[in-house]
Structures are given as structure tokens and as C-alpha cells.
Amino acid sequence: MSQLTQSDLQSMQKRVDQYISQFEEGYFSPLTMMARFTEEVGELAREVNHRYGEKPKKDNEAENTIENELGDLLFVTLSFANSLNIDLAEAFDQSMTKIETRDKNRWTKKDIGSEKS
Numbered sequence: 001m002s003q004l005t006q007s008d009l010q011s012m013q014k015r016v017d018q019y020i021s022q023f024e025e026g027y028f029s030p031l032t033m034m035a036r037f038t039e040e041v042g043e044l045a046r047e048v049n050h051r052y053g054e055k056p057k058k059d060n061e062a063e064n065t066i067e068n069e070l071g072d073l074l075f076v077t078l079s080f081a082n083s084l085n086i087d088l089a090e091a092f093d094q095s096m097t098k099i100e101t102r103d104k105n106r107w108t109k110k111d112i113g114s115e116k117s
């Protein structure tokens, strides 16, 4: 794994930890984290449906973006990982290694020679 990705993810986890550590309540329990994660997935789905789907927003609904909701989901992911002492750089590396190996021949490879740069 590249040092850049590892240090970026570690600094993101540290920033979240510094934020959460200011408060007596600390991190939520795993079940509450799961509920928070699901809430944010729902909020993301709402934005995607609004942008690409058939369900328009109500007139009085605040403007929001898919970007905002992906950011919220990332924050909850970082919090969840911190609460369980999981190194996300390591978790990401394991996932990418699995995907790069398992799905190596799953998709149609681009013909690099014919690509315009």
C-alpha cells in the first residue's frame, strides 16, 4: 500500500478522533453506529433519487447534495472504524487486494494501445 493513502486515511481517522474525544459521550456503541451508518445511507439514497430518480423533493425541503451525503457517510465510516480500533488503511488495502485478485478478469479490459492520452 502506498504511504500517501495510508497517511491520508490515518490523518482522517485522527481528525475524527480528536473531534469525538472532546466530548464525554465519546463514540457510539456498535449498534448505534450501525443505525447512524444506515441513516446516512438513507440520506444518500434520497439525494440520488432526487438527482437521478423519479422522486422529486418537497418544495420546503432544504437543498442538499450527493457530495454532502458521501462526506457524511465517510465521517460515520471513520468514526465506526475508530470506535472498534480498526485501521482503515489496512482494511482498504485488504479489500483492494481481494478485488484486484478476485475480479482481475471479470470486466472488459481497455485496449491500452488504442487509448488516446
Ligand SMILES: [Mg+2]
Binding pocket: 040, 043, 068, 069, 072
Ligand atoms: Mg447526512
